[in-house]
Amino acid sequence: MTAEQSAPPQDIRVGIIGVGRMGADHVERISRRTKGARISVISDYLRETAEAVSATAPGSRVVDTPEEVIAADDVDAVLIASPGQFHREQVLACIAAGKPVLCEKPLAMNSADAFDVVRAEHEAGRASVSLGFMRRFDAGYGELKDALEAGDLGAPLLLNCKHRNASVLPGFTDTHMVYDSAVHEIDAISFFLEEPAVSVQTVMPRSSEKAPEGLHDPLLFLFRTASGTVITDELWVSTDAGYEVRTELVGSLGAATIGQETGMVTTQQTGSRWGGEVPLDFRPRFVAAYDAEVQAWIAAVADGSFVAPRSATAWDGYVAAAVCEAAEQSLTADGPVEVALQNRPA
Ligand SMILES: NC(=O)c1ccc[n+]([C@@H]2O[C@H](COP(=O)([O-])OP(=O)(O)OC[C@H]3O[C@@H](n4cnc5c(N)ncnc54)[C@H](O)[C@@H]3O)[C@@H](O)[C@H]2O)c1
Known part of the structure:
Protein backbone atom coordinates (compact mmCIF):
# COMPACT_ATOMS: atom_id res chain seq x y z
CA MET A 1 0.00 0.00 0.00
CA THR A 2 1.44 3.42 -0.89
CA ALA A 3 1.54 6.32 1.58
CA GLU A 4 -1.12 8.04 -0.53
CA GLN A 5 -3.48 5.04 -0.31
CA SER A 6 -3.08 4.72 3.46
CA ALA A 7 -3.57 8.44 4.23
CA PRO A 8 -6.89 9.19 5.96
CA PRO A 9 -9.42 10.79 3.62
CA GLN A 10 -9.53 14.57 3.85
CA ASP A 11 -12.79 16.26 4.83
CA ILE A 12 -14.47 18.11 1.97
CA ARG A 13 -14.10 21.80 2.82
CA VAL A 14 -17.41 23.56 2.20
CA GLY A 15 -17.73 27.30 1.63
CA ILE A 16 -21.20 28.68 2.27
CA ILE A 17 -22.83 31.83 0.87
CA GLY A 18 -25.77 33.18 2.88
CA VAL A 19 -26.31 31.97 6.44
CA GLY A 20 -29.86 33.08 7.25
CA ARG A 21 -32.50 30.53 8.20
CA MET A 22 -31.60 27.83 5.66
CA GLY A 23 -27.85 28.50 5.49
CA ALA A 24 -27.39 28.41 9.29
CA ASP A 25 -29.33 25.14 9.32
CA HIS A 26 -26.88 23.70 6.74
CA VAL A 27 -23.87 24.93 8.76
CA GLU A 28 -25.23 23.11 11.82
CA ARG A 29 -25.88 19.99 9.72
CA ILE A 30 -22.41 19.93 8.13
CA SER A 31 -20.61 20.76 11.39
CA ARG A 32 -22.44 18.17 13.50
CA ARG A 33 -24.04 15.45 11.39
CA THR A 34 -22.42 15.19 7.95
CA LYS A 35 -19.62 12.65 7.52
CA GLY A 36 -16.49 13.68 5.63
CA ALA A 37 -17.18 17.43 5.50
CA ARG A 38 -16.59 20.62 7.42
CA ILE A 39 -17.41 24.29 6.94
CA SER A 40 -14.26 26.23 6.02
CA VAL A 41 -15.40 29.66 4.73
CA ILE A 42 -18.58 31.68 5.30
CA SER A 43 -19.96 34.87 3.80
CA ASP A 44 -23.21 36.71 4.30
CA TYR A 45 -24.40 40.14 3.19
CA LEU A 46 -24.57 40.88 6.94
CA ARG A 47 -21.05 40.43 8.33
CA GLU A 48 -22.30 40.06 11.91
CA THR A 49 -24.61 37.22 10.86
CA ALA A 50 -21.65 35.46 9.24
CA GLU A 51 -19.51 35.98 12.36
CA ALA A 52 -22.22 34.63 14.66
CA VAL A 53 -22.72 31.49 12.54
CA SER A 54 -18.95 31.02 12.12
CA ALA A 55 -18.62 30.90 15.92
CA THR A 56 -20.72 27.71 15.84
CA ALA A 57 -18.56 26.02 13.15
CA PRO A 58 -15.09 25.14 14.52
CA GLY A 59 -12.25 26.04 12.14
CA SER A 60 -14.34 28.23 9.84
CA ARG A 61 -13.44 31.78 8.81
CA VAL A 62 -15.49 34.70 7.49
CA VAL A 63 -14.88 36.58 4.24
CA ASP A 64 -16.65 39.65 2.86
CA THR A 65 -17.96 38.52 -0.52
CA PRO A 66 -19.41 35.46 -2.29
CA GLU A 67 -16.58 35.77 -4.85
CA GLU A 68 -14.00 35.26 -2.08
CA VAL A 69 -15.79 32.10 -0.92
CA ILE A 70 -15.82 30.64 -4.43
CA ALA A 71 -12.15 31.51 -5.13
CA ALA A 72 -10.79 30.38 -1.74
CA ASP A 73 -8.07 27.70 -1.84
CA ASP A 74 -9.57 26.09 1.26
CA VAL A 75 -13.01 25.63 -0.39
CA ASP A 76 -13.56 22.37 -2.32
CA ALA A 77 -17.31 22.80 -2.80
CA VAL A 78 -19.82 25.64 -2.42
CA LEU A 79 -23.26 25.68 -0.81
CA ILE A 80 -25.47 28.63 -1.80
CA ALA A 81 -28.28 29.66 0.56
CA SER A 82 -28.54 33.36 -0.31
CA PRO A 83 -31.87 34.79 -1.56
CA GLY A 84 -32.97 33.49 -4.99
CA GLN A 85 -32.16 36.66 -6.96
CA PHE A 86 -28.42 36.08 -6.41
CA HIS A 87 -28.34 32.39 -7.34
CA ARG A 88 -27.75 32.73 -11.09
CA GLU A 89 -24.58 34.86 -10.72
CA GLN A 90 -23.22 32.82 -7.82
CA VAL A 91 -23.79 29.45 -9.54
CA LEU A 92 -22.24 30.76 -12.78
CA ALA A 93 -19.16 31.83 -10.78
CA CYS A 94 -18.89 28.30 -9.27
CA ILE A 95 -19.08 26.75 -12.76
CA ALA A 96 -16.38 29.15 -14.00
CA ALA A 97 -14.18 28.20 -11.02
CA GLY A 98 -14.76 24.46 -11.68
CA LYS A 99 -16.16 23.93 -8.16
CA PRO A 100 -19.15 21.69 -7.40
CA VAL A 101 -22.11 23.61 -5.99
CA LEU A 102 -25.28 22.76 -4.12
CA CYS A 103 -27.67 25.68 -4.60
CA GLU A 104 -30.90 26.08 -2.69
CA LYS A 105 -33.93 26.48 -4.93
CA PRO A 106 -34.64 28.43 -7.10
CA LEU A 107 -31.83 28.12 -9.66
CA ALA A 108 -32.74 31.61 -10.97
CA MET A 109 -35.64 34.01 -10.93
CA ASN A 110 -36.92 33.12 -14.41
CA SER A 111 -36.52 30.35 -16.98
CA ALA A 112 -34.27 32.39 -19.34
CA ASP A 113 -31.78 33.02 -16.52
CA ALA A 114 -32.00 29.38 -15.43
CA PHE A 115 -31.25 28.26 -18.98
CA ASP A 116 -28.08 30.42 -18.91
CA VAL A 117 -26.86 28.17 -16.10
CA VAL A 118 -27.77 25.00 -18.02
CA ARG A 119 -25.85 26.32 -21.04
CA ALA A 120 -22.80 27.39 -18.97
CA GLU A 121 -22.59 24.01 -17.27
CA HIS A 122 -22.90 22.27 -20.65
CA GLU A 123 -20.14 24.45 -22.12
CA ALA A 124 -17.92 23.72 -19.11
CA GLY A 125 -18.16 20.08 -20.15
CA ARG A 126 -19.22 18.46 -16.90
CA ALA A 127 -22.16 18.32 -14.48
CA SER A 128 -21.34 20.19 -11.27
CA VAL A 129 -24.61 21.83 -10.19
CA SER A 130 -26.97 20.22 -7.67
CA LEU A 131 -30.21 21.95 -6.77
CA GLY A 132 -31.73 21.79 -3.29
CA PHE A 133 -35.02 20.04 -3.96
CA MET A 134 -34.51 18.00 -0.79
CA ARG A 135 -37.76 16.05 -1.01
CA PHE A 286 -37.99 17.11 6.16
CA VAL A 287 -34.94 17.24 8.46
CA ALA A 288 -33.89 13.70 7.49
CA ALA A 289 -34.30 14.60 3.81
CA TYR A 290 -32.04 17.69 4.20
CA ASP A 291 -29.48 15.55 6.05
CA ALA A 292 -29.56 12.85 3.36
CA GLU A 293 -29.39 15.43 0.56
CA VAL A 294 -26.26 17.10 1.96
CA GLN A 295 -24.61 13.76 2.83
CA ALA A 296 -25.24 12.46 -0.72
CA TRP A 297 -23.81 15.68 -2.19
CA ILE A 298 -20.64 15.40 -0.04
CA ALA A 299 -20.21 11.77 -1.14
CA ALA A 300 -20.57 12.83 -4.79
CA VAL A 301 -17.99 15.61 -4.34
CA ALA A 302 -15.61 13.16 -2.64
CA ASP A 303 -15.89 10.54 -5.40
CA GLY A 304 -15.55 13.16 -8.15
CA SER A 305 -19.02 12.66 -9.66
CA PHE A 306 -20.09 16.05 -8.16
CA VAL A 307 -23.87 15.44 -8.51
CA ALA A 308 -25.50 12.68 -6.44
CA PRO A 309 -27.80 10.09 -8.02
CA ARG A 310 -31.44 11.29 -7.86
CA SER A 311 -30.36 14.86 -7.04
CA ALA A 312 -32.06 17.69 -8.88
CA THR A 313 -29.75 19.13 -11.54
CA ALA A 314 -29.43 22.49 -13.30
CA TRP A 315 -31.78 21.10 -15.96
CA ASP A 316 -34.38 20.25 -13.27
CA GLY A 317 -34.01 23.82 -11.95
CA TYR A 318 -34.65 25.18 -15.44
CA VAL A 319 -37.71 22.93 -15.92
N1 LIG B 1 -35.41 23.65 0.11
C1 LIG B 1 -36.29 24.24 0.92
O1 LIG B 1 -37.23 23.63 1.38
C2 LIG B 1 -36.07 25.67 1.32
C3 LIG B 1 -36.64 26.16 2.50
C4 LIG B 1 -36.39 27.49 2.87
C5 LIG B 1 -35.64 28.30 2.04
N2 LIG B 1 -35.12 27.80 0.88
C6 LIG B 1 -34.33 28.66 -0.02
O2 LIG B 1 -33.11 29.01 0.63
C7 LIG B 1 -32.72 30.32 0.24
C8 LIG B 1 -32.49 31.16 1.50
O3 LIG B 1 -33.71 31.22 2.20
P1 LIG B 1 -33.75 31.62 3.77
O4 LIG B 1 -35.10 31.27 4.23
O5 LIG B 1 -32.57 31.06 4.47
O6 LIG B 1 -33.59 33.22 3.67
P2 LIG B 1 -33.01 34.20 4.80
O7 LIG B 1 -33.47 35.56 4.40
O8 LIG B 1 -33.30 33.69 6.16
O9 LIG B 1 -31.41 34.11 4.59
C9 LIG B 1 -30.73 34.65 3.50
C10 LIG B 1 -29.36 35.14 3.98
O10 LIG B 1 -28.60 35.55 2.84
C11 LIG B 1 -27.97 36.79 3.15
N3 LIG B 1 -27.71 37.49 1.88
C12 LIG B 1 -28.47 38.42 1.26
N4 LIG B 1 -27.91 38.76 0.08
C13 LIG B 1 -26.78 38.03 -0.05
C14 LIG B 1 -25.78 37.94 -1.05
N5 LIG B 1 -25.84 38.65 -2.18
N6 LIG B 1 -24.77 37.09 -0.84
C15 LIG B 1 -24.68 36.36 0.30
N7 LIG B 1 -25.61 36.40 1.29
C16 LIG B 1 -26.65 37.23 1.11
C17 LIG B 1 -28.90 37.51 4.09
O11 LIG B 1 -28.22 38.48 4.86
C18 LIG B 1 -29.44 36.34 4.93
O12 LIG B 1 -28.63 36.10 6.07
C19 LIG B 1 -33.82 30.85 -0.68
O13 LIG B 1 -33.45 30.67 -2.01
C20 LIG B 1 -35.02 29.97 -0.34
O14 LIG B 1 -35.92 29.79 -1.43
C21 LIG B 1 -35.31 26.51 0.52
Whole structure:
Protein backbone atom coordinates (compact mmCIF):
# COMPACT_ATOMS: atom_id res chain seq x y z
CA MET A 1 0.00 0.00 0.00
CA THR A 2 1.44 3.42 -0.89
CA ALA A 3 1.54 6.32 1.58
CA GLU A 4 -1.12 8.04 -0.53
CA GLN A 5 -3.48 5.04 -0.31
CA SER A 6 -3.08 4.72 3.46
CA ALA A 7 -3.57 8.44 4.23
CA PRO A 8 -6.89 9.19 5.96
CA PRO A 9 -9.42 10.79 3.62
CA GLN A 10 -9.53 14.57 3.85
CA ASP A 11 -12.79 16.26 4.83
CA ILE A 12 -14.47 18.11 1.97
CA ARG A 13 -14.10 21.80 2.82
CA VAL A 14 -17.41 23.56 2.20
CA GLY A 15 -17.73 27.30 1.63
CA ILE A 16 -21.20 28.68 2.27
CA ILE A 17 -22.83 31.83 0.87
CA GLY A 18 -25.77 33.18 2.88
CA VAL A 19 -26.31 31.97 6.44
CA GLY A 20 -29.86 33.08 7.25
CA ARG A 21 -32.50 30.53 8.20
CA MET A 22 -31.60 27.83 5.66
CA GLY A 23 -27.85 28.50 5.49
CA ALA A 24 -27.39 28.41 9.29
CA ASP A 25 -29.33 25.14 9.32
CA HIS A 26 -26.88 23.70 6.74
CA VAL A 27 -23.87 24.93 8.76
CA GLU A 28 -25.23 23.11 11.82
CA ARG A 29 -25.88 19.99 9.72
CA ILE A 30 -22.41 19.93 8.13
CA SER A 31 -20.61 20.76 11.39
CA ARG A 32 -22.44 18.17 13.50
CA ARG A 33 -24.04 15.45 11.39
CA THR A 34 -22.42 15.19 7.95
CA LYS A 35 -19.62 12.65 7.52
CA GLY A 36 -16.49 13.68 5.63
CA ALA A 37 -17.18 17.43 5.50
CA ARG A 38 -16.59 20.62 7.42
CA ILE A 39 -17.41 24.29 6.94
CA SER A 40 -14.26 26.23 6.02
CA VAL A 41 -15.40 29.66 4.73
CA ILE A 42 -18.58 31.68 5.30
CA SER A 43 -19.96 34.87 3.80
CA ASP A 44 -23.21 36.71 4.30
CA TYR A 45 -24.40 40.14 3.19
CA LEU A 46 -24.57 40.88 6.94
CA ARG A 47 -21.05 40.43 8.33
CA GLU A 48 -22.30 40.06 11.91
CA THR A 49 -24.61 37.22 10.86
CA ALA A 50 -21.65 35.46 9.24
CA GLU A 51 -19.51 35.98 12.36
CA ALA A 52 -22.22 34.63 14.66
CA VAL A 53 -22.72 31.49 12.54
CA SER A 54 -18.95 31.02 12.12
CA ALA A 55 -18.62 30.90 15.92
CA THR A 56 -20.72 27.71 15.84
CA ALA A 57 -18.56 26.02 13.15
CA PRO A 58 -15.09 25.14 14.52
CA GLY A 59 -12.25 26.04 12.14
CA SER A 60 -14.34 28.23 9.84
CA ARG A 61 -13.44 31.78 8.81
CA VAL A 62 -15.49 34.70 7.49
CA VAL A 63 -14.88 36.58 4.24
CA ASP A 64 -16.65 39.65 2.86
CA THR A 65 -17.96 38.52 -0.52
CA PRO A 66 -19.41 35.46 -2.29
CA GLU A 67 -16.58 35.77 -4.85
CA GLU A 68 -14.00 35.26 -2.08
CA VAL A 69 -15.79 32.10 -0.92
CA ILE A 70 -15.82 30.64 -4.43
CA ALA A 71 -12.15 31.51 -5.13
CA ALA A 72 -10.79 30.38 -1.74
CA ASP A 73 -8.07 27.70 -1.84
CA ASP A 74 -9.57 26.09 1.26
CA VAL A 75 -13.01 25.63 -0.39
CA ASP A 76 -13.56 22.37 -2.32
CA ALA A 77 -17.31 22.80 -2.80
CA VAL A 78 -19.82 25.64 -2.42
CA LEU A 79 -23.26 25.68 -0.81
CA ILE A 80 -25.47 28.63 -1.80
CA ALA A 81 -28.28 29.66 0.56
CA SER A 82 -28.54 33.36 -0.31
CA PRO A 83 -31.87 34.79 -1.56
CA GLY A 84 -32.97 33.49 -4.99
CA GLN A 85 -32.16 36.66 -6.96
CA PHE A 86 -28.42 36.08 -6.41
CA HIS A 87 -28.34 32.39 -7.34
CA ARG A 88 -27.75 32.73 -11.09
CA GLU A 89 -24.58 34.86 -10.72
CA GLN A 90 -23.22 32.82 -7.82
CA VAL A 91 -23.79 29.45 -9.54
CA LEU A 92 -22.24 30.76 -12.78
CA ALA A 93 -19.16 31.83 -10.78
CA CYS A 94 -18.89 28.30 -9.27
CA ILE A 95 -19.08 26.75 -12.76
CA ALA A 96 -16.38 29.15 -14.00
CA ALA A 97 -14.18 28.20 -11.02
CA GLY A 98 -14.76 24.46 -11.68
CA LYS A 99 -16.16 23.93 -8.16
CA PRO A 100 -19.15 21.69 -7.40
CA VAL A 101 -22.11 23.61 -5.99
CA LEU A 102 -25.28 22.76 -4.12
CA CYS A 103 -27.67 25.68 -4.60
CA GLU A 104 -30.90 26.08 -2.69
CA LYS A 105 -33.93 26.48 -4.93
CA PRO A 106 -34.64 28.43 -7.10
CA LEU A 107 -31.83 28.12 -9.66
CA ALA A 108 -32.74 31.61 -10.97
CA MET A 109 -35.64 34.01 -10.93
CA ASN A 110 -36.92 33.12 -14.41
CA SER A 111 -36.52 30.35 -16.98
CA ALA A 112 -34.27 32.39 -19.34
CA ASP A 113 -31.78 33.02 -16.52
CA ALA A 114 -32.00 29.38 -15.43
CA PHE A 115 -31.25 28.26 -18.98
CA ASP A 116 -28.08 30.42 -18.91
CA VAL A 117 -26.86 28.17 -16.10
CA VAL A 118 -27.77 25.00 -18.02
CA ARG A 119 -25.85 26.32 -21.04
CA ALA A 120 -22.80 27.39 -18.97
CA GLU A 121 -22.59 24.01 -17.27
CA HIS A 122 -22.90 22.27 -20.65
CA GLU A 123 -20.14 24.45 -22.12
CA ALA A 124 -17.92 23.72 -19.11
CA GLY A 125 -18.16 20.08 -20.15
CA ARG A 126 -19.22 18.46 -16.90
CA ALA A 127 -22.16 18.32 -14.48
CA SER A 128 -21.34 20.19 -11.27
CA VAL A 129 -24.61 21.83 -10.19
CA SER A 130 -26.97 20.22 -7.67
CA LEU A 131 -30.21 21.95 -6.77
CA GLY A 132 -31.73 21.79 -3.29
CA PHE A 133 -35.02 20.04 -3.96
CA MET A 134 -34.51 18.00 -0.79
CA ARG A 135 -37.76 16.05 -1.01
CA ARG A 136 -35.97 13.79 -3.52
CA PHE A 137 -34.05 12.50 -0.46
CA ASP A 138 -37.13 11.98 1.74
CA ALA A 139 -37.48 8.29 2.69
CA GLY A 140 -41.10 8.14 1.49
CA TYR A 141 -40.22 9.79 -1.81
CA GLY A 142 -37.45 7.19 -2.23
CA GLU A 143 -39.82 4.28 -1.55
CA LEU A 144 -42.38 5.54 -4.03
CA LYS A 145 -39.70 6.17 -6.65
CA ASP A 146 -38.34 2.63 -6.13
CA ALA A 147 -41.84 1.15 -6.53
CA LEU A 148 -42.37 3.07 -9.76
CA GLU A 149 -38.99 2.03 -11.15
CA ALA A 150 -39.65 -1.61 -10.23
CA GLY A 151 -42.90 -1.43 -12.23
CA ASP A 152 -44.94 -2.48 -9.15
CA LEU A 153 -47.56 0.20 -9.73
CA GLY A 154 -47.76 -0.10 -13.53
CA ALA A 155 -48.11 3.01 -15.64
CA PRO A 156 -48.62 6.23 -13.65
CA LEU A 157 -52.10 7.61 -14.32
CA LEU A 158 -52.54 10.21 -11.56
CA LEU A 159 -50.22 11.89 -9.05
CA ASN A 160 -52.25 13.50 -6.27
CA CYS A 161 -50.29 15.97 -4.12
CA LYS A 162 -51.38 17.86 -1.00
CA HIS A 163 -49.25 20.61 0.56
CA ARG A 164 -50.54 22.36 3.68
CA ASN A 165 -48.92 25.03 5.88
CA ALA A 166 -50.18 26.40 9.18
CA SER A 167 -49.54 30.00 8.08
CA VAL A 168 -47.52 32.19 5.75
CA LEU A 169 -45.78 35.55 6.16
CA PRO A 170 -47.79 38.74 5.54
CA GLY A 171 -47.78 39.72 1.85
CA PHE A 172 -47.89 36.12 0.57
CA THR A 173 -49.76 36.15 -2.76
CA ASP A 174 -51.04 33.65 -5.33
CA THR A 175 -47.71 34.13 -7.15
CA HIS A 176 -45.83 33.06 -4.00
CA MET A 177 -48.12 30.03 -3.96
CA VAL A 178 -46.53 29.07 -7.31
CA TYR A 179 -42.86 29.91 -6.68
CA ASP A 180 -42.58 29.05 -2.96
CA SER A 181 -45.09 26.22 -2.53
CA ALA A 182 -46.09 24.49 -5.80
CA VAL A 183 -42.46 24.57 -7.01
CA HIS A 184 -41.78 21.53 -4.79
CA GLU A 185 -44.58 19.49 -6.40
CA ILE A 186 -43.47 20.75 -9.83
CA ASP A 187 -40.08 19.15 -9.16
CA ALA A 188 -41.82 16.04 -7.79
CA ILE A 189 -43.44 15.63 -11.23
CA SER A 190 -39.99 15.50 -12.89
CA PHE A 191 -38.65 13.23 -10.13
CA PHE A 192 -41.42 10.62 -10.04
CA LEU A 193 -42.60 10.65 -13.64
CA GLU A 194 -39.29 11.44 -15.39
CA GLU A 195 -41.09 13.84 -17.69
CA PRO A 196 -42.05 17.45 -17.02
CA ALA A 197 -45.51 18.97 -16.99
CA VAL A 198 -46.44 20.25 -20.45
CA SER A 199 -49.54 22.19 -19.39
CA VAL A 200 -51.09 23.64 -16.25
CA GLN A 201 -54.48 24.94 -15.24
CA THR A 202 -55.53 26.73 -12.03
CA VAL A 203 -58.75 25.80 -10.27
CA MET A 204 -59.91 28.13 -7.49
CA PRO A 205 -62.35 26.76 -4.93
CA ARG A 206 -64.01 29.33 -2.67
CA SER A 207 -61.49 30.54 -0.11
CA SER A 208 -61.34 29.54 3.54
CA GLU A 209 -62.43 32.24 6.01
CA LYS A 210 -58.86 32.04 7.39
CA ALA A 211 -57.30 32.97 4.03
CA PRO A 212 -55.16 36.15 4.23
CA GLU A 213 -56.71 39.05 2.33
CA GLY A 214 -56.09 38.87 -1.42
CA LEU A 215 -54.89 35.24 -1.35
CA HIS A 216 -56.90 32.45 -2.96
CA ASP A 217 -56.49 29.71 -0.37
CA PRO A 218 -56.82 26.78 -0.96
CA LEU A 219 -55.75 26.65 -4.59
CA LEU A 220 -55.57 23.71 -6.99
CA PHE A 221 -53.22 23.26 -9.94
CA LEU A 222 -53.90 20.60 -12.56
CA PHE A 223 -50.80 19.60 -14.52
CA ARG A 224 -50.56 17.18 -17.44
CA THR A 225 -47.49 15.42 -18.88
CA ALA A 226 -46.85 14.55 -22.53
CA SER A 227 -47.67 10.88 -21.93
CA GLY A 228 -51.01 11.76 -20.31
CA THR A 229 -50.42 11.54 -16.54
CA VAL A 230 -52.51 14.12 -14.67
CA ILE A 231 -51.17 15.73 -11.49
CA THR A 232 -53.42 17.40 -8.93
CA ASP A 233 -51.66 19.79 -6.56
CA GLU A 234 -53.84 21.02 -3.72
CA LEU A 235 -52.20 23.86 -1.81
CA TRP A 236 -53.59 25.30 1.42
CA VAL A 237 -51.24 27.61 3.30
CA SER A 238 -53.34 29.08 6.14
CA THR A 239 -54.71 25.97 7.83
CA ASP A 240 -53.75 27.02 11.38
CA ALA A 241 -52.92 23.33 11.75
CA GLY A 242 -49.92 21.02 11.27
CA TYR A 243 -47.59 21.05 8.24
CA GLU A 244 -48.53 18.26 5.81
CA VAL A 245 -47.10 16.97 2.55
CA ARG A 246 -48.90 13.94 1.16
CA THR A 247 -48.50 12.23 -2.17
CA GLU A 248 -50.54 9.48 -3.80
CA LEU A 249 -49.56 7.77 -7.01
CA VAL A 250 -52.36 6.02 -8.86
CA GLY A 251 -50.89 3.53 -11.32
CA SER A 252 -52.49 1.08 -13.75
CA LEU A 253 -51.59 -1.79 -11.35
CA GLY A 254 -52.25 -0.09 -8.00
CA ALA A 255 -51.97 2.98 -5.81
CA ALA A 256 -49.42 4.03 -3.19
CA THR A 257 -49.53 6.88 -0.67
CA ILE A 258 -46.65 8.50 1.23
CA GLY A 259 -46.53 11.22 3.90
CA GLN A 260 -49.09 9.72 6.28
CA GLU A 261 -46.78 8.78 9.12
CA THR A 262 -48.59 7.04 11.95
CA GLY A 263 -45.82 7.67 14.50
CA MET A 264 -44.94 5.46 17.46
CA VAL A 265 -47.29 2.71 18.66
CA THR A 266 -47.44 2.36 22.47
CA THR A 267 -49.29 -0.30 24.46
CA GLN A 268 -49.11 0.47 28.19
CA GLN A 269 -51.27 0.58 31.32
CA THR A 270 -51.85 4.32 31.10
CA GLY A 271 -53.32 3.90 27.66
CA SER A 272 -52.45 2.26 24.35
CA ARG A 273 -52.27 4.49 21.34
CA TRP A 274 -50.81 5.05 17.94
CA GLY A 275 -49.87 8.28 16.25
CA GLY A 276 -47.64 11.21 16.98
CA GLU A 277 -47.86 14.98 16.57
CA VAL A 278 -47.94 16.91 13.33
CA PRO A 279 -45.63 19.93 13.92
CA LEU A 280 -46.49 23.36 12.46
CA ASP A 281 -42.95 23.95 11.11
CA PHE A 282 -41.79 22.37 7.83
CA ARG A 283 -38.28 21.57 9.07
CA PRO A 284 -39.04 18.58 11.35
CA ARG A 285 -40.98 16.94 8.48
CA PHE A 286 -37.99 17.11 6.16
CA VAL A 287 -34.94 17.24 8.46
CA ALA A 288 -33.89 13.70 7.49
CA ALA A 289 -34.30 14.60 3.81
CA TYR A 290 -32.04 17.69 4.20
CA ASP A 291 -29.48 15.55 6.05
CA ALA A 292 -29.56 12.85 3.36
CA GLU A 293 -29.39 15.43 0.56
CA VAL A 294 -26.26 17.10 1.96
CA GLN A 295 -24.61 13.76 2.83
CA ALA A 296 -25.24 12.46 -0.72
CA TRP A 297 -23.81 15.68 -2.19
CA ILE A 298 -20.64 15.40 -0.04
CA ALA A 299 -20.21 11.77 -1.14
CA ALA A 300 -20.57 12.83 -4.79
CA VAL A 301 -17.99 15.61 -4.34
CA ALA A 302 -15.61 13.16 -2.64
CA ASP A 303 -15.89 10.54 -5.40
CA GLY A 304 -15.55 13.16 -8.15
CA SER A 305 -19.02 12.66 -9.66
CA PHE A 306 -20.09 16.05 -8.16
CA VAL A 307 -23.87 15.44 -8.51
CA ALA A 308 -25.50 12.68 -6.44
CA PRO A 309 -27.80 10.09 -8.02
CA ARG A 310 -31.44 11.29 -7.86
CA SER A 311 -30.36 14.86 -7.04
CA ALA A 312 -32.06 17.69 -8.88
CA THR A 313 -29.75 19.13 -11.54
CA ALA A 314 -29.43 22.49 -13.30
CA TRP A 315 -31.78 21.10 -15.96
CA ASP A 316 -34.38 20.25 -13.27
CA GLY A 317 -34.01 23.82 -11.95
CA TYR A 318 -34.65 25.18 -15.44
CA VAL A 319 -37.71 22.93 -15.92
CA ALA A 320 -39.10 24.04 -12.53
CA ALA A 321 -38.65 27.71 -13.53
CA ALA A 322 -40.42 27.19 -16.88
CA VAL A 323 -43.33 25.27 -15.34
CA CYS A 324 -43.68 27.93 -12.60
CA GLU A 325 -43.96 30.61 -15.30
CA ALA A 326 -46.81 28.71 -16.97
CA ALA A 327 -48.48 28.14 -13.57
CA GLU A 328 -48.23 31.86 -12.81
CA GLN A 329 -49.91 32.66 -16.15
CA SER A 330 -52.60 30.08 -15.44
CA LEU A 331 -53.65 32.02 -12.32
CA THR A 332 -55.48 34.48 -14.56
CA ALA A 333 -56.02 32.40 -17.73
CA ASP A 334 -59.12 30.53 -18.84
CA GLY A 335 -58.17 26.91 -19.33
CA PRO A 336 -54.77 25.22 -19.54
CA VAL A 337 -51.53 27.10 -20.28
CA GLU A 338 -48.80 25.32 -22.27
CA VAL A 339 -45.28 25.10 -20.77
CA ALA A 340 -42.58 26.51 -23.09
CA LEU A 341 -39.42 24.39 -22.81
CA GLN A 342 -36.16 24.71 -24.73
CA ASN A 343 -34.42 21.57 -26.00
CA ARG A 344 -32.07 19.98 -23.51
CA PRO A 345 -28.39 20.32 -24.55
CA ALA A 346 -27.16 16.92 -25.75
N1 LIG B 1 -35.41 23.65 0.11
C1 LIG B 1 -36.29 24.24 0.92
O1 LIG B 1 -37.23 23.63 1.38
C2 LIG B 1 -36.07 25.67 1.32
C3 LIG B 1 -36.64 26.16 2.50
C4 LIG B 1 -36.39 27.49 2.87
C5 LIG B 1 -35.64 28.30 2.04
N2 LIG B 1 -35.12 27.80 0.88
C6 LIG B 1 -34.33 28.66 -0.02
O2 LIG B 1 -33.11 29.01 0.63
C7 LIG B 1 -32.72 30.32 0.24
C8 LIG B 1 -32.49 31.16 1.50
O3 LIG B 1 -33.71 31.22 2.20
P1 LIG B 1 -33.75 31.62 3.77
O4 LIG B 1 -35.10 31.27 4.23
O5 LIG B 1 -32.57 31.06 4.47
O6 LIG B 1 -33.59 33.22 3.67
P2 LIG B 1 -33.01 34.20 4.80
O7 LIG B 1 -33.47 35.56 4.40
O8 LIG B 1 -33.30 33.69 6.16
O9 LIG B 1 -31.41 34.11 4.59
C9 LIG B 1 -30.73 34.65 3.50
C10 LIG B 1 -29.36 35.14 3.98
O10 LIG B 1 -28.60 35.55 2.84
C11 LIG B 1 -27.97 36.79 3.15
N3 LIG B 1 -27.71 37.49 1.88
C12 LIG B 1 -28.47 38.42 1.26
N4 LIG B 1 -27.91 38.76 0.08
C13 LIG B 1 -26.78 38.03 -0.05
C14 LIG B 1 -25.78 37.94 -1.05
N5 LIG B 1 -25.84 38.65 -2.18
N6 LIG B 1 -24.77 37.09 -0.84
C15 LIG B 1 -24.68 36.36 0.30
N7 LIG B 1 -25.61 36.40 1.29
C16 LIG B 1 -26.65 37.23 1.11
C17 LIG B 1 -28.90 37.51 4.09
O11 LIG B 1 -28.22 38.48 4.86
C18 LIG B 1 -29.44 36.34 4.93
O12 LIG B 1 -28.63 36.10 6.07
C19 LIG B 1 -33.82 30.85 -0.68
O13 LIG B 1 -33.45 30.67 -2.01
C20 LIG B 1 -35.02 29.97 -0.34
O14 LIG B 1 -35.92 29.79 -1.43
C21 LIG B 1 -35.31 26.51 0.52
